[in-house]
Amino acid sequence: MISSIIFILILILTIVLFYKNVSVIVKNINLGKDLIINDNKPERWNRMFRVAVGQSKMVKRPVSGILHIMVYAGFILVNIEMLEIMIDGVAGTHRFFSGIPFYNVLISFFELFALSVIFACVIFIIRRDVIRVKRFHTREMTRWPLIDANIILITEILLMSALFCMNAADRVLQLRGVEHYMDTGHIFFSGFLVPLFSNLPDTSLILIEKTGWWFHIVGVFVFLNYIPYSKHFHVFLSFPNVFYAKLKPATYITNMDAITNEVKVAMGVLGEEAVADVEIERFGAKDAKDLNWKSLMDAYTCTECGRCTAVCPANITGKLLSPRKIMMDTRDRIEEVGHHMVGMSIKADEAQTLLGSYITPEEIWACTTCNACTNECPVDIDQVSIIMELRRYMYLEEAGGSGTLNAAITNIENNGAPWQFSPEDRMLWAEGLEVPTMASQLAQGKTPEYLFWIGSAGAFDDRYKKVTREFVKILNHLKVDYAVLGTEESDSGDIARRAGNEMVFQMQAMMNIEVLNGYEVKKIITCDPHDFNTIKNEYPDLGGNYEIAHHSQFLQQMIAEGKLNLNSGELKDKKITFHDPCYLGRGNKEYEAPRSVLDALPGNRVEMKRSKQFALCCGAGGGQMFKEAEKGDKEVFIERTEEALATGCDIIATACPFCMTMMTDGIKYQNREEDVKNYDIVELVAMSLTI
Ligand code: SF4
Numbered sequence: 001m002i003s004s005i006i007f008i009l010i011l012i013l014t015i016v017l018f019y020k021n022v023s024v025i026v027k028n029i030n031l032g033k034d035l036i037i038n039d040n041k042p043e044r045w046n047r048m049f050r051v052a053v054g055q056s057k058m059v060k061r062p063v064s065g066i067l068h069i070m071v072y073a074g075f076i077l078v079n080i081e082m083l084e085i086m087i088d089g090v091a092g093t094h095r096f097f098s099g100i101p102f103y104n105v106l107i108s109f110f111e112l113f114a115l116s117v118i119f120a121c122v123i124f125i126i127r128r129d130v131i132r133v134k135r136f137h138t139r140e141m142t143r144w145p146l147i148d149a150n151i152i153l154i155t156e157i158l159l160m161s162a163l164f165c166m167n168a169a170d171r172v173l174q175l176r177g178v179e180h181y182m183d184t185g186h187i188f189f190s191g192f193l194v195p196l197f198s199n200l201p202d203t204s205l206i207l208i209e210k211t212g213w214w215f216h217i218v219g220v221f222v223f224l225n226y227i228p229y230s231k232h233f234h235v236f237l238s239f240p241n242v243f244y245a246k247l248k249p250a251t252y253i254t255n256m257d258a259i260t261n262e263v264k265v266a267m268g269v270l271g272e273e274a275v276a277d278v279e280i281e282r283f284g285a286k287d288a289k290d291l292n293w294k295s296l297m298d299a300y301t302c303t304e305c306g307r308c309t310a311v312c313p314a315n316i317t318g319k320l321l322s323p324r325k326i327m328m329d330t331r332d333r334i335e336e337v338g339h340h341m342v343g344m345s346i347k348a349d350e351a352q353t354l355l356g357s358y359i360t361p362e363e364i365w366a367c368t369t370c371n372a373c374t375n376e377c378p379v380d381i382d383q384v385s386i387i388m389e390l391r392r393y394m395y396l397e398e399a400g401g402s403g404t405l406n407a408a409i410t411n412i413e414n415n416g417a418p419w420q421f422s423p424e425d426r427m428l429w430a431e432g433l434e435v436p437t438m439a440s441q442l443a444q445g446k447t448p449e450y451l452f453w454i455g456s457a458g459a460f461d462d463r464y465k466k467v468t469r470e471f472v473k474i475l476n477h478l479k480v481d482y483a484v485l486g487t488e489e490s491d492s493g494d495i496a497r498r499a500g501n502e503m504v505f506q507m508q509a510m511m512n513i514e515v516l517n518g519y520e521v522k523k524i525i526t527c528d529p530h531d532f533n534t535i536k537n538e539y540p541d542l543g544g545n546y547e548i549a550h551h552s553q554f555l556q557q558m559i560a561e562g563k564l565n566l567n568s569g570e571l572k573d574k575k576i577t578f579h580d581p582c583y584l585g586r587g588n589k590e591y592e593a594p595r596s597v598l599d600a601l602p603g604n605r606v607e608m609k610r611s612k613q614f615a616l617c618c619g620a621g622g623g624q625m626f627k628e629a630e631k632g633d634k635e636v637f638i639e640r641t642e643e644a645l646a647t648g649c650d651i652i653a654t655a656c657p658f659c660m661t662m663m664t665d666g667i668k669y670q671n672r673e674e675d676v677k678n679y680d681i682v683e684l685v686a687m688s689l690t691i
């Protein structure tokens, strides 16, 4: 009776405290900006079951993935036993379910999982503290995060061990026929401990059994109230977090609707009255409260596993950026803001900000927006959207980024390209070639089937102009009904958007959409994966809806239809490795098209160690192409080129103008220009084409 009252009081206290702790977290998440996410519920449920319940992303890295699943499954299943413990605690019974058939088999089954939890936790401790796996010891993983992880692992081992001691002592008491200890039958795993306890007197055994029982249940209650202060809150938040995760392609960046009307006014599409009554507190994010609630939920869901940081090209090459730190800083800061709002003045809260006090500009400018981090995260956290919001603040409210990046964006604004070329020179690449323009076709009353989108690099970068020309030759050879915009094309705005200058992006996008829609363009082909991504995924937000193919997809289709005869022997015996462009691969899940094009050529294709979804970025995305790299041990392009050269390849094949610049520079840096070449897949097709 007394023990039941004590149990019920502890249970009530646990529930009250847990409710209070969780309420604080919910309140802090709600400090974020509003965001409505209610689209495509079936896909959201599906994803939640696959990723959060089914742990599908964990097994990408098999060793730690399987160990984690052992802890996860064990924790859930062993806690089913909690149901019996709770009933016993409240009703004062002992092993309430022991009368059900195969009770001992069920308990043995729970013990199996308890054992797997102990095994996995021991391995985790060894990996963290003995082997010292690198991702657990980066600069943000000191003091509390390091201690927290060990507290959790040791607590889980102790809780599970208590179960075994309780069951073994109970079994000995059962065999001795002690009152209240009804026979459950042999319990398999704790059965091995029975001989250890068999010489102890009944009183000691009852003490061990009762202590094991109370230790386990009180331990679970304490653990429950510790979790909200720990990274382990992900055991609850991972489900809603995955449910509300971004469904669009990883490289899609949300439109800033707050700016759209301003841009329309600037372009004369809307009158001044459209923005007259609109008051925007702040563009982008300077502090945690400026982020939306989903980003704050992301921060609370972070398990601090460091998988994102381990694959981040910036971090790998010694730069300050760590996507895990971005999430930890965001959580620490919103907790601080929430704390100040409850107990102290708002003024004290404003003494610090997320950008500046926690995250430095150097960190956010190191990001290549490659999305290796979002791809890796087991709980579908979107680290890049926080980085983007901080960059947007820098561009829209402060001085922007580095001088060279600012200059590139000014050029886009003034000349429609990131370099200082006149828009009138946009067709110089086509000198000597037959290239129809949309205007000339329209004048003849024709509507071409395809628009070939050249992109700024395709029009102005000396090396990539050669790729554009080769692709046009292939289009002409195939007698494809196409045309280009010529001087009516302008920069897609991809670089401006990734840098954070949403104003320039939307201006460029709206200008291009007006031209494309004016020509009633339906199908587009492009050689540039960045423009491919922007036009495919981001232009629809501003009224541009087109069917767009990357040149690799177009070539794949032509080859499949038998329209290209690729038998020329030029590439025979050549070893070719393919570098996946992030904006084609991870961004838009296209890994096979470029590979099937290469497989149709006479050479031999070899894979790099990191390829497809695990491919390392070339280092040029997210505006990096137009700025100095942030301080680090190495440049990203050197790391990637070294990996390509390690395959023993003769050719590094690329399918992106930025990747081409980076790989070519990498080959030069390694003094391998004589024996290793870099070609776009279009050039390789052109070399192999027999006409
Ligand atoms: S997008 Fe790439 S560079 Fe940026 S934080 Fe993620 S992994 Fe690092």
Ligand code: SF4
Pocket: 301, 302, 303, 304, 305, 306, 307, 308, 309, 323, 324, 327, 376, 377, 378, 379, 381, 383
């Ligand atoms: S953001 Fe995701 S991958 Fe990175 S540490 Fe947190 S949980 Fe792990």
